[in-house]
Amino acid sequence: MPKLTSDAQPALKESLPDTLERVRSLLATESFDPATSARRFRVVMHDHLADLLVPDVVRRMHREAPRVRLVVLAWQSPFSMKPEQMRAVDFCISCSPDDLPGFDRSPLFTDTESIVVRRGHPAASRLKTLRGFLDASHVAVVGRGKADDPVDSWLREEGVERRIALVVPSYLQALHAAATTDLVASVPTRVAQTLGPRLSLAVLRPPIDPGVYRECLFFPQRRQRDAASLWLRDIVMELGKRIEVRGLSASRRAS
Numbered sequence: 001m002p003k004l005t006s007d008a009q010p011a012l013k014e015s016l017p018d019t020l021e022r023v024r025s026l027l028a029t030e031s032f033d034p035a036t037s038a039r040r041f042r043v044v045m046h047d048h049l050a051d052l053l054v055p056d057v058v059r060r061m062h063r064e065a066p067r068v069r070l071v072v073l074a075w076q077s078p079f080s081m082k083p084e085q086m087r088a089v090d091f092c093i094s095c096s097p098d099d100l101p102g103f104d105r106s107p108l109f110t111d112t113e114s115i116v117v118r119r120g121h122p123a124a125s126r127l128k129t130l131r132g133f134l135d136a137s138h139v140a141v142v143g144r145g146k147a148d149d150p151v152d153s154w155l156r157e158e159g160v161e162r163r164i165a166l167v168v169p170s171y172l173q174a175l176h177a178a179a180t181t182d183l184v185a186s187v188p189t190r191v192a193q194t195l196g197p198r199l200s201l202a203v204l205r206p207p208i209d210p211g212v213y214r215e216c217l218f219f220p221q222r223r224q225r226d227a228a229s230l231w232l233r234d235i236v237m238e239l240g241k242r243i244e245v246r247g248l249s250a251s252r253r254a255s
Contacts, residue, residue: 034231043071043072044092046075053239054072057235078100091236093215095111104218106217108216109190115133116178117182124204139185141170142168142169176199217233
């Protein structure tokens, strides 16, 4: 039998956790019972996506799996997470078009950007024009590890720049800032439609078409046959379909 070289030994050591996890997943395939399981699920998603999905997931868990625990980890791009972190994740949600090594993806729902301002905002009608939009004071969302709000990168590609008065790390903070000041926030349309009525926000179309992107559920290939992970993924995929349908209905009403 050939002796392992010094280069081969680290590779074998690095692949062992994945191998053990795959074996564990296969053994657990037929043993998951939501009614009695105490499984702990660990997921990664932006806080605004958690706001859209987690309440309904928790309601399903309460009915079907009262002992199961869902752990929503603080957002970190899955592309920057360490291998040992990714091994502990049941799924993550991202709009990145790139493939994530060791993960498969399933489309969850489409989204775009909308403008939100407090109801009664003195400049709301002027935001429909590019000049009015650029003259307003804006709140930008710059997440962990980012240099700019994606909206500003997109605007620069269009040859224009908005005035930033406040920078926050999350869309939920941007929504609350817009609800309590005269700042303008550009946020994902799905969360704007969901939280806008609760926060007394008006949801407006931006003067430049921001295009459409797709949120996807990324799940580890080694857990394809894990019955527990399948159960949770099916719930989230069902909720994604509902969000997609609600968005289509809202777009028809707005048009």
